[in-house]
Amino acid sequence: xxxxxxxxxxxxxxxxxRGEPVERPPVWMMRQAGRYLPDFRALRxxxxxxxxxxxxxxxxxxxxxxxxxxxxxxAIIFSDILVVPLAMxxxxxxxxxxxxxxxxxxxxxxxxxxxxxxxxxxxxGYVFRALEMTRTALAGRVPLIxxxxxxxxLLCYCVEGHGSKDFAKAKAFCFQxxxxxxxxxxxxxxxxxxxxxxxxxxxxxVVQVFDSWAGLLGPQDFATFALPYLEAIVQxxxxxxxxxxxxxxxxxxxxxxxxxxxxxxxxxxxxPAQAREAAGKGITLQGNLDPAILLADPAYIHTxxxxxxxxxxxxxxxxxxxxxxxxxxxxxxxxxxxxxxKNWKP
Amino acid sequence: xxxxxxxxxxxxxxxxxRGEPVERPPVWMMRQAGRYLPDFRALRxxxxxxxxxxxxxxxxxxxxxxxxxxxxxxAIIFSDILVVPLAMxxxxxxxxxxxxxxxxxxxxxxxxxxxxxxxxxxxxGYVFRALEMTRTALAGRVPLIxxxxxxxxLLCYCVEGHGSKDFAKAKAFCFQxxxxxxxxxxxxxxxxxxxxxxxxxxxxxVVQVFDSWAGLLGPQDFATFALPYLEAIVQxxxxxxxxxxxxxxxxxxxxxxxxxxxxxxxxxxxxPAQAREAAGKGITLQGNLDPAILLADPAYIHTxxxxxxxxxxxxxxxxxxxxxxxxxxxxxxxxxxxxxxKNWKP
Numbered sequence: 080x081x082x083x084x085x086x087x088x089x090x091x092x093x094x095x096x097r098g099e100p101v102e103r104p105p106v107w108m109m110r111q112a113g114r115y116l117p118d119f120r121a122l123r124x125x126x127x128x129x130x131x132x133x134x135x136x137x138x139x140x141x142x143x144x145x146x147x148x149x150x151x152x153x154a155i156i157f158s159d160i161l162v163v164p165l166a167m168x169x170x171x172x173x174x175x176x177x178x179x180x181x182x183x184x185x186x187x188x189x190x191x192x193x194x195x196x197x198x199x200x201x202x203x204g205y206v207f208r209a210l211e212m213t214r215t216a217l218a219g220r221v222p223l224i225x226x227x228x229x230x231x232x233l234l235c236y237c238v239e240g241h242g243s244k245d246f247a248k249a250k251a252f253c254f255q256x257x258x259x260x261x262x263x264x265x266x267x268x269x270x271x272x273x274x275x276x277x278x279x280x281x282x283x284x285v286v287q288v289f290d291s292w293a294g295l296l297g298p299q300d301f302a303t304f305a306l307p308y309l310e311a312i313v314q315x316x317x318x319x320x321x322x323x324x325x326x327x328x329x330x331x332x333x334x335x336x337x338x339x340x341x342x343x344x345x346x347x348x349x350x351p352a353q354a355r356e357a358a359g360k361g362i363t364l365q366g367n368l369d370p371a372i373l374l375a376d377p378a379y380i381h382t383x384x385x386x387x388x389x390x391x392x393x394x395x396x397x398x399x400x401x402x403x404x405x406x407x408x409x410x411x412x413x414x415x416x417x418x419x420x421k422n423w424k425p
Numbered sequence: 426x427x428x429x430x431x432x433x434x435x436x437x438x439x440x441x442x443r444g445e446p447v448e449r450p451p452v453w454m455m456r457q458a459g460r461y462l463p464d465f466r467a468l469r470x471x472x473x474x475x476x477x478x479x480x481x482x483x484x485x486x487x488x489x490x491x492x493x494x495x496x497x498x499x500a501i502i503f504s505d506i507l508v509v510p511l512a513m514x515x516x517x518x519x520x521x522x523x524x525x526x527x528x529x530x531x532x533x534x535x536x537x538x539x540x541x542x543x544x545x546x547x548x549x550g551y552v553f554r555a556l557e558m559t560r561t562a563l564a565g566r567v568p569l570i571x572x573x574x575x576x577x578x579l580l581c582y583c584v585e586g587h588g589s590k591d592f593a594k595a596k597a598f599c600f601q602x603x604x605x606x607x608x609x610x611x612x613x614x615x616x617x618x619x620x621x622x623x624x625x626x627x628x629x630x631v632v633q634v635f636d637s638w639a640g641l642l643g644p645q646d647f648a649t650f651a652l653p654y655l656e657a658i659v660q661x662x663x664x665x666x667x668x669x670x671x672x673x674x675x676x677x678x679x680x681x682x683x684x685x686x687x688x689x690x691x692x693x694x695x696x697p698a699q700a701r702e703a704a705g706k707g708i709t710l711q712g713n714l715d716p717a718i719l720l721a722d723p724a725y726i727h728t729x730x731x732x733x734x735x736x737x738x739x740x741x742x743x744x745x746x747x748x749x750x751x752x753x754x755x756x757x758x759x760x761x762x763x764x765x766x767k768n769w770k771p
Contacts (some may be wrong), residue, residue, distance in 0.1 A: 330696055348674075
């Protein structure tokens with residue numbers, strides 16, 4: 080933790096995560112740092128994605144943008160879930176039209192054993208530096224969220240080799256080579272725990288774990304290839320609350336609520352009342368407006384956001400989208416979402 | 426119905442759909458007609474996708490292949506959900522690498538009103554002819570399943586213009602232009618009811634409705650843009666049992682069970698026991714092995730198939746995959762799935 084950090088002026092997010100009373104729910108948006116903001120798109124013309132991630136000054140500038148321009152209650156560091164596999168020795172490029180591509184995907188146990196095991200954090204100094212710089216730039220206005228990808232989701236990319244609708248190759252690898260799969264998942268878990276703790280040391284006040292492809296696994300396979308590693312990460316992270324986002328794995332909410340996570344993020348397909356019943360009253364929920372709603376007009380966004388707020392209620396709740404904000408959302412629409420939450424009188 | 430049809434020798438599927446006792450569950454696979462069979466791939470070299478759909482002799486040959494070669498308990502007519510929009514005036518090509526592309530997507534109410542309204546069934550004679558020929562070719566060995574796409578899923582393609590991970594444009598269209606969206610959904614519903622009834626007239630003994638993108642809608646939007654049209658279709662179809670596949674809309678199982686459908690097909694993310702509890706005891710369930718499991722070795726397929734069978738039980742159940750069979754599945758692996766069901770002693 081930074082010793083000289085400015086006192087936090089807006090602690091709504093931290094209070095919601097601790098289950099303390101709030102006047103209204105905090106609001107932020109997944110993928111809020113970038114994509115839909117014109118200033119971000121301008122930066123994109125001059126720097127590649129990895130350059131933006133790996134240049135702390137740029138990452139800081141992007142991270143703070145939505146706080147200044149949209150008025151969210153938290154900043155989330157601009158980075159990517161694939162920085163951990165990158166640091167472990169995977170060769171990853173981000174193709175503009177098709178997404179990430181891993182050029183040396185894992186094909187067996189030998190590939191897992193050949194990955195970098197020592198010094199992985201040393202490769203990630205640019206993230207820690209960006210967190211420090213962002214804390215300074217924020218000067219206590221809102222808390223700063225760090226994040227990492229969950230082991231199962233990282234495996235999807237690092238076995239399949241690229242994005243996929245079903246990641247069938249990655250799943251078949253797990254079924255066919257369980258020893259190699261678990262070795263890879265364990266390596267991701269070990270480095271992710273160290274990485275998140277180092278993020279907290281560098282200034283992250285909350286961390287979120289993204290298991291974006293959890294919902295591609297059936298309940299039995301989720302219990303085998305995803306849940307144990309999420310549990311290990313939550314147990315291993317110290318010093319900041321953890322938000323778990325096992326996207327689409329609605330069947331797992333009761334189990335996820337027992338991991339020790341401070342909050343569970345919900346996909347937009349989760350009904351608020353059913354999710355609360357499944358997760359119990361002792362945990363904060365985050366979500367879950369369908370990101371496509373932000374493509375409609377502001378009046379419609381206002382109505383649907385109010386419906387969401389009424390359904391979740393004000394306490395133990397963080398207003399957010401059900402998945403990342405879409406790149407073609409007009410900034411005024413994002414502002415309408417945020418303003419509706421901020422002006423809501425529970 | 427064909428007057429001279431041969432008596433049915435294997436009526437397991439029909440009995441399971443009526444809730445009558447069976448010695449073992451029937452088994453078939455979504456997308457079983459083609460893709461993974463070498464004989465189908467050979468045909469693909471000589472004929473385009475639409476040629477294969479629109480030439481009754483070819484469609485018949487492909488439909489019967491898995492009965493002969495894999496031993497399934499039902500045939501499903503080789504066709505595509507997009508034949509209805511095609512008959513309504515949408516210009517649709519199937520691109521080998523990217524899937525369907527609609528060249529004149531709907532942009533507003535005027536586009537919906539300009540669609541063909543009369544004579545749509547006349548454009549689909551090739552499907553009815555293929556059903557008649559297939560009934561003759563099957564000679565009563567197994568029942569024949571007809572199918573159609575659900576209105577919401579057809580809207581996805583006909584508004585978005587192509588496949589998509591999230592169909593955000595299609596959803597935004599529904600939010601922004603509800604009148605046009607409902608007019609389009611109603612038109613699809615009307616033609617789909619007539620189409621399915623004509624399929625039954627031509628020889629289909631069961632029909633399945635595929636709402637492949639149901640799970641992209643949250644519960645509220647599913648209730649608005651998908652469910653009423655599924656209900657209307659089930660009510661409007663006469664003379665054969667209806668299987669509803671609202672893929673991924675697990676939250677809707679209790680409502681779907683009340684539509685009058687004979688069976689609900691389940692995605693592989695549905696837990697069998699939870700799905701049974703949600704749907705109640707008065708309806709047949711179909712599914713739900715993860716199609717990626719068929720990429721593993723036969724011993725693994727055997728184990729997972731047995732686990733599935735034990736979880737669902739023998740009665741009021743149709744063994745199937747949780748989504749379409751993948752094109753790269755070795756035929757022996759498909760056979761192992763089918764044989765495991767057929768040799769199971771409940």
